[in-house]
Amino acid sequence: MPRYVAFFASMNVGGNRLTMAELREALERAELEDIETVVASGNVLFSYDDRPTDGLSEMLAFIVKDHFRFETFAAVRNAAEVRAAIENNPFRDTGEEKLVHTLFLDGEVDEEGFAKLLADHEGRGPERIAKGPRCLYIDYAEGVGTSRLTGDFIERRIGTRGTARNMRSLQRILDKMEE
Structure with a gap:
């Protein structure tokens, strides 16, 4: 399964505070695998089915909005990117x-x-x-x-x-x- 990183924006700034453990738990419920956070500033490594990174960006932003009630942007990239x-x-x-x-x-x-x-x-x-x-x-x-x-x-x-x-x-x- 391919490995990706999500670079989240506007996380742990202003009123958009959550722990990386909370974020990891929400992403696990969405069936992302091998989730690992790197530095507590919204960098999340994960494995998921091979697909275009644009669609994954939208999916992750929706998960954050649905679970934590704030808008964010997630730039998802694979290792080559x-x-x-x-x-x-x-x-x-x-x-x-x-x-x-x-x-x-x-x-x-x-x-x-x-x-x-x-x-x-x-x-x-x-x-x-x-x-x-x-x-x-x-x-x-x-x-x-x-x-x-x-x-x-x-x-x-x-x-x-x-x-x-x-x-x-x-x-x-x-x-x-x-x-």
Whole structure:
């Protein structure tokens, strides 16, 4: 059975708090197998029938809404997609691994949205941004916490939701997926 990771957004922030044990229990009821959480920030590894990751994203978001009563987005990727997110990130060799991120999206970014993001961000900070398949690559050169390139800023310009993970977290997740 294929192994997947779900990168949940908006989990354990604001009022959307739940333990990873609660989430794991809800996912087990949905017949996901070999469930394992990695870091308590909404990274869930699981095995499930081979299927497109888009459908799994919708299913997991529904489970969270149904069981915990809040909206979330789950970017589901298989091991090959996580590996590609690491290897294809153009900033991974020139930025710090804790500052270089992949922002996993719930769809493709069109050229118009990406151009708007770049134009609106120009002069706002030192971050570098590149487009990938169902993702953006970002180097938060001076830190994520102080950056003006926030998730809301990005989502308003590209018209799609996302959730980011840094290179260190992605490598740790990929290592676990390939065990």
